Structures are given as C-alpha cells and as structure tokens.
Amino acid sequence: MASRPPPRFVVRPHDAPVGRRRLLWLGVAWLTSLVIVGLLVGGLARRATPAANEQRQVKALAKQNDELQQQVTNLQRAGQVADIATQSLRKTLSEREEEISGLRADLGFYSRLTGGDAQREGLKVQEVRLLPVENSHAWNLTFSLTQNAKRGDDVTGNAMVSVEGLRGDKVVQLDWPALGDAAQKDGMPFRFKYFQQLQGTIVLPADFRPTRLIIKAQPAGDDPVTRTVAWGEALSGHLTPTQGEQDAQP
Secondary structure (H helix, E strand, C coil), rough: CCCCCCCCCCCCCCCCCHHHHHHHHHHHHHHHHHHHHHHHHHHHHHHHCCHHHHHHHHHHHHHHHHHHHHHHHHHHHHCCCCCCHHHHHHHHHHHHHHHHHHHHHHHHHHHHCCCCCCCCCCCCCEEEEEEEEEEEEEECEEEECCCCCCCCEEEEEEEEEEEEEEECCCCCCEEEHHHHHHHHCCCCCEECCCEEEEEEEEEEHHHHHHHHHHEEEEEECCCCCCEEHHHHCCCHHHCCCCCCCEECCC
C-alpha cells in the first residue's frame, strides 16, 4: 500500500481575542504618536511664528496703555479738584482782604471823627469812591467830609472836583465847570457838625485818560482843604486817611 504525501496547507485554530488586543494597542500607540507630534509641532510653531509674538506684545502694550490712560485720568481729576480748591481759596482771601481794607477805612473814619486824645482838628476829606456809569463816559463820585467831634461847631461850604489825566501826549486838568452839573457851578454844598457824605456825577471826554482826582473843600471863613487821590485807588473804594492823601492849607 502506497504512502500519502504530506498536506500542503495546515489549518490551525485562530485566537481572535489576542488579535483584536494587538490591533487595539497598535491603534492607541499610533494615535498617541500623532497627538505628541501635533503638540510638539504646535508649540514650536507658536514659539517660532513672529505674528504670534507680535500679537502677545500688542496685547501687553494695549494693557499697559489702558493702565496709563487710567492714571492720566485720575491725575486730571485730581488736578481739577486742586484748581477748584485753589480758586476758592483765592476768592476767599480776596474777600477777606477787601473786608479788612474796609474795616481799616471805617476805623480811620471813626478814629478821625471821635478824635480820641488828639487836638481839635478841622475839615478833612475821606473815603473817596468812584463807580462807572454803564454805557457812558460818566462816573459816580462819593466822598465824605469830616471834622473832629471836639470842635463842636457846624461847618459849611462847597466842594469841587478836578480830574488830572492825559489827552493825547499832554497832561491836562479838567476843572469842575467842565465836569459837574451846571446847576452846581459853584460846587457841591455841604453843612454838617461831625461828618457828611457828598455824591455827584462827573463826565469825562472820550479821549481823556484820568490819572488823579483832586477834591477841594472850601469851608466858609476858613482855608480850603485839598486832597489828591490816584484814580485807581478811588476805583478800589477803600482808602484810609493815610492813603493817596495830600491835605493842603494854601
């Protein structure tokens, strides 16, 4: 009996679970490698891309700019508050200085009036004040005449005003007839025992620049009293007996 040749193919049982696990591990390893490669490539790209660096710098500069703008805004607000406080302080100081000046003028006036331990004194011009008349070349003038209370006698007379100033390049003096009311051509009359306030209106030419007021009070039966006051001092409205004063006994 002849022998049989060996078979060309051998069939063996296949282990399916082992094969699936092997394929699964291979797939996981492949995916992991892809993730790692992607992360590395992305990191390198971000580090190496100039546009990304510029974007980060722009963001940083924008943030710094916002912070600086906020600081500038805060400083501006602080400066505004300081300016308001400074203006308020200056206004208060100006008001206090004006008040003190007025009190000094009042003190001088009443000291002059009462006389204290001083000798009996005669007529004197005090508290000269000027106020402009709106939309005109006129000025309202107010001044006070006083005498020491120790004299005790009434004083009567007339007061006249002259204005010295510039007309062109020349120094000119405008006397009472050219300034005052025609009805008071002889001056402003006065009669008092202790003091009296006189008021009048003067009109200046348009091309005249005043520099000084000259007030002349002529008491009856006595020598005239003259006081010269700078125009600016008369505008301030507060004069003591020693400011801008020249009392003369011609």
